Amino acid sequence: xxxxxxxxxxxxxxxxxxxxxxxxxxxxxxxxxxxxxxxxxxxxxxxxxxxxxxxxxxxxxxxxxxxxxxxxxxxxxxxxxxxxxxxxxxxxxxxxxxxxxxxxxxxxxxxxxxxxxxxxxxxxxxxxxxxxxxxxxxxxxxxxxxxxxxxxxxxxxxxxxxxxxxxxxxxxxxxxxxxxxxxxxxxxxxxxxxxxxxxxxxxxxxxxxxxxxxxxxxxxxxxxxxxxxxx
Numbered sequence: 001x002x003x004x005x006x007x008x009x010x011x012x013x014x015x016x017x018x019x020x021x022x023x024x025x026x027x028x029x030x031x032x033x034x035x036x037x038x039x040x041x042x043x044x045x046x047x048x049x050x051x052x053x054x055x056x057x058x059x060x061x062x063x064x065x066x067x068x069x070x071x072x073x074x075x076x077x078x079x080x081x082x083x084x085x086x087x088x089x090x091x092x093x094x095x096x097x098x099x100x101x102x103x104x105x106x107x108x109x110x111x112x113x114x115x116x117x118x119x120x121x122x123x124x125x126x127x128x129x130x131x132x133x134x135x136x137x138x139x140x141x142x143x144x145x146x147x148x149x150x151x152x153x154x155x156x157x158x159x160x161x162x163x164x165x166x167x168x169x170x171x172x173x174x175x176x177x178x179x180x181x182x183x184x185x186x187x188x189x190x191x192x193x194x195x196x197x198x199x200x201x202x203x204x205x206x207x208x209x210x211x212x213x214x215x216x217x218x219x220x221x222x223x224x225x226x227x228x229x230x231x
Contacts, residue, residue, distance in 0.1 A: 002029045003049040008072070010035045010056025010091060013186035017178040018217050019052065022224050036068045045079045050231070053092030055176065057191070059142055060094045060104040073099050085169045085231040090140055093164075093172030100147035100166070110141040111158050112200055114208040114216075117175070123153035127171075127230070128163060130223040134216045135208070137176040139191070144174070168230045177220040181213020 005028040007016050016023070016030065023030055028050060033040050035056070045051055053076065063069045077099035079086055088096040094104045114135040119128055138156070146152045146164050150172075154162035162174045179187070188195065188202040195202055 001027075003027050004047070005030045005050040005052065006033055006045065006048040007031070007052045007054060008033050008035055008040060008092070009054050010058065011190060013183070013190045014055045014090075014176075015178075016052065016054070017180040017183065018220060019178045019224055022221055022228070023050075026228055035072060036066065040068070040072045040075050042075050042078045045075045046082060046084070048084075050085045051076075051079060051087070053086070053088045053095055054178070055090030055092060055139070057194070058091065059106060060091070060098045061106075069095075080166075080170060083167060083169055086171075087227070088172040089176060089178055090174060091142075093174055094142055094144045096170070096172050097144035097147050097164070100150070102145040102147040104142055104144045107141055107143050107159075109158065110194075110198055111138040111156065112140075112195070112198065113138060113205050114212050115156060117154040117156060117162055119154050120152055122151040122165075123163065126151075126153050126165060127223045127226040128153050130226065131177065131216070131219045134219050135212050136216060136220075137179045137209075138174075139176060139187070140174055144172070171227060177216075177223060181209040181217065184209040184213070 005023055009032050058066055076095055080099055098104045114137055116135045119132050143159055144161055146161055150164040150166040152164055156162055164172045
């Protein structure tokens with residue numbers, strides 16, 4: 001019997017990436033919900049066996065500009081209160097944190113490109129131990145506080161809250177484990193304005209994707225398999 005996974009997508013190129021085959025191998029049938037287009041309501045999210053909330057270039061706090069965020073936040077909060085398996089990546093983790101009552105705010109700076117994580121003591125005992133030896137892809141400027149009752153799992157020098165877990169079934173990641181390095185050009189095109197504004201050379205990210213991507217994907221796959229095992 002197949003399982004039902006919903007992936008909330010905010011921009012086309014930030015998809016499940018390398019997580020898609022992992023989910024397929026575990027028997028999940030994936031359906032994408034396009035944020036701002038499809039209805040993201042309590043019933044849809046509550047009924048799914050797994051929900052993955054993906055990244056995007058908007059802020060949790062921009063509900064005035066993007067009113068659909070209010071319904072999305074409400075539906076996420078309802079699911080989290082039911083303690084159902086939920087994975088948030090970048091904006092997804094920020095939405096989860098906000099739905100759990102934690103502050104999410106702009107930092108006025110960015111962390112973009114491949115760089116290593118430092119795992120906390122709890123992080124070293126978590127599924128993220130699989131990725132502690134390889135740089136991961138960062139692409140964020142906002143930050144979340146750790147929700148009440150959750151464990152802080154990872155940090156970087158500029159962003160002390162990089163991941164959290166609330167029990168075994170709720171996991172929020174500020175960074176991108178899902179990104180397929182062979183598709184990095186889609187990210188560079190999609191975020192071209194931000195890279196130009198921040199004076200970040202896409203050639204550096206492109207080279208690092210070739211350098212770190214294959215090992216990162218093996219490690220990320222292992223981390224996600226371990227998480228799926230425990231949910």
